[in-house]
Amino acid sequence: MGGSMEGTIAVSKMDQFKWRIVEDYRAGRVSRREAATLLNLSEKTVQRLAKRCREKGLLGLQHGNAKRKPQNAKASDLRSRCLELVATRYFDFNMTHCLEMLRIHHDIDVSYSVFRRWCLAEGVGKRRRRRTSKARVYRERMGNEGLLLQMDGSHHKWNGEDEWVLIAAIDDATSNIPYAQMFKSEDTINCMTVLRRIIELRGIPEALYVDRAGWFGGIKRQYFSQFVRACDELEIRVIYANSPQAKGRIERTWRTFQDRLIPELRLHGINALEGANEYIRKEFIPSYWEKQNTVMPRHSESRYRELSPSDNLDNIFCMKHTRCVRNDQTIFYNQVLYRITGGIVGSLRGKNVILIERSDGTVDAFYGHIQLQIKPAPHLGKSWKRHPARQQPA
Secondary structure, eight states: OOSOOOSOOOOOHHHHHHHHHHHHHHHTSSOHHHHHHHHTOOHHHHHHHHHHHHHHGGGGGSOTTTTOOOTTOOOHHHHHHHHHHHHHTSTTSBHHHHHHHHHHHSOOOOOHHHHHHHHHHHTOSBOOOOOOOOOOOOOOOOSSTTSOEEEEEEEEOTTSSSOEEEEEEEETTTOOOSEEEEESSOOHHHHHHHHHHHHHHTOBOSEEEEOSSGGGSGGGOTTHHHHHHHHHHTTOEEEEOSSGGGGHHHHHHHHHHHHHHHHHHHHTTOOSHHHHHHHIIIIIIIIIIHHHSOOOOSSOOOOOBOOOTTOOGGGTSSEEEEEEOOTTSEEEETTEEEEEEESSSSOOTTOEEEEEEOTTSOEEEEETTEEEEEEEOOOOOOOOOOOOOOOOOO
16 A cells, blocks of 8 residues: 555545545546546645655545644643533533633633533533424514513522512513513512503503413413503503414523523522512623623614603502492492592592502592592491390299
């Protein structure tokens, strides 16, 4: 084969084919152009390859940098330090998130491919299992900000112990999260709180895209009509999604939050609900979400509407119930008897009034736009007085 060879080398099938073509070229059985076509190389490269094979034999097929240490190779102590941090401190971070933490807090800057190769070789780092999904029809984003908000709640053990629910909305046009807050339960009052904060911060959206489960519908849709009533008063259209995939933008948001927020709360030692909400609003959303996951809308005009001066949010985001005034100018609501003490002249016997129960538990009464003065009536229970038995005459 030409050239001296010391020891043995592993030769792949491709190298064997390459050796045969080069030997045929050297022997004159094929031309240089034919050899270049068969090997998918340039004619000059075939000529250089033939020269190396003449001098080194099969070793001439190897690349000149074979078995050499790359110039960009990382030091072994850097690799050990990196893997130790992943195994002890960032074990519940995904690889992208973990690499970000290493760059920010530990001044370790390696490429993602190198970092992933290190983690896979050592079996450390969190990896998400991918499942095959059904084909879905792609829906284009809305063109304007504020035109459609996808709103939902995510139940999870966010601090690793207590199950809280994160209620948030995401703009369909920009993927911006106007407001998010954690609560202990997913009830109508808490969801009204989130929508009210969105209106106070950004304005009134045109429509809400929600699912039929949870507090929006389904089995647990207690007092859902109150939320729809509040949206109707603000002229917000409520649109129902027929499947979780239909509102995939908010569903993928929950997946990202659960993947990144939980380890960050653990890393910062945040276990209380108030601390978690403060971290979300002041750190997680502005420092990560708005910089990494938002896009520009197709049209710059915002579709958030300003709140009318005549709209009182306290009288909108509440529980409203209709009750009939009794003959004695009293109203019975939620096992409590209320007496009308003022606010209108004359009798309201048989008239319907609106009772407003606010989030703090207070109850106000309105007859049209007139606020009535009410107060709980004292509980007059039936007390039967026992008389001593009469003495029978002798």
